Amino acid sequence: MIRLRMPSDLLRRLPETRPIPLSVPSLTGSEWAYVRECLDTNFVSSVGPFVDRFEHEFKRRVGASHAVATVNGTAALHVALILTGLRPDDEVIVSALSFIAPANAIRYVGAWPVFCDAEPDYWQMDVRWVENFLRCSCVRTAKGLVNQATGRTVRAILPVHILGHPVDMDPLLDLAKEFDLVVVEDATEGLGAIYKGKPVGTLGDASCFSFNGNKMITTGGGGMVVTPRDDWAARAKYLTTQAKDDPLEFIHGAVGYNYRLTNIQAALGCAQLEQLDAFLVAKRRIADAYESAFTGVAGLTAMPEAGGVESAYWLYTLLVDEPVFGMDSRALIAHLRSNRIEARPLWQPLHLSPAHADAPKANCPVAERLYARAVSLPCSVDLDPDDQTRVIETILHASRRG
Ligand SMILES: *Cc1c(COP(=O)(O)O)cnc(C)c1O
Numbered sequence: 001m002i003r004l005r006m007p008s009d010l011l012r013r014l015p016e017t018r019p020i021p022l023s024v025p026s027l028t029g030s031e032w033a034y035v036r037e038c039l040d041t042n043f044v045s046s047v048g049p050f051v052d053r054f055e056h057e058f059k060r061r062v063g064a065s066h067a068v069a070t071v072n073g074t075a076a077l078h079v080a081l082i083l084t085g086l087r088p089d090d091e092v093i094v095s096a097l098s099f100i101a102p103a104n105a106i107r108y109v110g111a112w113p114v115f116c117d118a119e120p121d122y123w124q125m126d127v128r129w130v131e132n133f134l135r136c137s138c139v140r141t142a143k144g145l146v147n148q149a150t151g152r153t154v155r156a157i158l159p160v161h162i163l164g165h166p167v168d169m170d171p172l173l174d175l176a177k178e179f180d181l182v183v184v185e186d187a188t189e190g191l192g193a194i195y196k197g198k199p200v201g202t203l204g205d206a207s208c209f210s211f212n213g214n215k216m217i218t219t220g221g222g223g224m225v226v227t228p229r230d231d232w233a234a235r236a237k238y239l240t241t242q243a244k245d246d247p248l249e250f251i252h253g254a255v256g257y258n259y260r261l262t263n264i265q266a267a268l269g270c271a272q273l274e275q276l277d278a279f280l281v282a283k284r285r286i287a288d289a290y291e292s293a294f295t296g297v298a299g300l301t302a303m304p305e306a307g308g309v310e311s312a313y314w315l316y317t318l319l320v321d322e323p324v325f326g327m328d329s330r331a332l333i334a335h336l337r338s339n340r341i342e343a344r345p346l347w348q349p350l351h352l353s354p355a356h357a358d359a360p361k362a363n364c365p366v367a368e369r370l371y372a373r374a375v376s377l378p379c380s381v382d383l384d385p386d387d388q389t390r391v392i393e394t395i396l397h398a399s400r401r402g
Pocket residue numbers: 072073074075098099101102160186188189209210211212221222223
């Protein structure tokens with residue numbers, strides 16, 4: 001078969017060239033029916049059957065003991081970190097290459113992030129870095145494990161499963177056990193991913209999910225805390241619903257939060273959850289097509305998947321090696337955008353973030369290298385195969401031009 005390649009400047013002039021977004025939701029299941037049910041029954045707010053149903057179905061799907069819905073993923077992280085009993089000035093080891101929310105949540109409770117570099121193979125939290133930090137930079141004292149550089153106590157690890165690929169959890173959990181650290185998983189990008197037969201989000205003491213518009217499933221905005229611990233689940237429900245002890249007299253036993261998900265949002269969540277398996281299949285199909293297009297192209301590295309794990313392939317990301325490809329990641333992003341294809345870099349590594357300039361200094365060269373090279377590509381679950389071909393052709397053409 002002869003495959004015609006169309007130069008991108010010609011494509012740009014074609015009137016039918018439509019924009020291809022990075023990642024948009026697919027709302028073609030029971031969303032309308034369930035939301036209509038909320039409106040018809042007047043249950044639009046923070047109580048209603050869909051909230052309980054979403055929590056129940058979510059925990060069943062993920063294989064967790066308890067699930068507590070929250071208003072968004074950042075709130076889920078905040079609550080999870082409160083559950084751990086972190087105290088002001090404690091330290092939490094967190095992935096440097098991540099969206100900023102987990103580091104912010106650490107600051108919300110007055111603790112400090114210790115930024116951990118990424119490993120080069122799967123771009124996740126580098127467990128060897130964690131081990132080295134714990135063994136070489138910390139000492140055990142009466143008040144706990146103390147970071148010698150700061151004098152503060154290290155109490156928790158917050159691995160972020162970025163882009164849908166699991167962190168290497170077994171050795172991390174071994175270290176947590178050895179050093180008596182709590183583990184909170186940020187599984188917001190890893191819904192549906194599997195680590196050695198176990199679902200991501202069931203491996204830590206608590207795990208957090210997000211249902212923002214660009215996540216694997218969406219409720220418009222929303223989140224979930226899951227945990228195997230009965231007491232933590234009860235506490236999470238209590239804290240996220242204003243810590244109300246007496247609903248008639250409005251007696252509150254603690255400073256709580258209004259972190260509730262509404263019934264309408266939960267209705268969307270129930271409908272989306274029914275489609276999660278289909279979404280995961282679609283994400284993998286998209287990743288496979290990119291993988292076969294980019295493998296062997298000089299200067300490009302397709303998104304990796306470790307042995308023994310199943311990535312959720314939440315956000316398909318490519319690495320560009322400028323000297324070989326002839327164009328750097330930012331130029332490729334601009335080139336794609338000029339062809340009406342939405343592409344974007346990864347997040348600025350958090351140890352470089354002005355928002356966390358007062359955190360302990362960190363050296364994360366791998367995270368910086370990945371940040372310099374990464375390009376996230378369109379991967380909506382409804383991505384039209386012809387559109388994906390256009391993305392691929394535009395990239396391959398850019399490389400020949402360069
Ligand atoms: C999206 C995301 C969050 C936050 O979720 P929101 O629902 O937007 O608050 C947290 N951590 C990571 C890694 C994310 O990608």
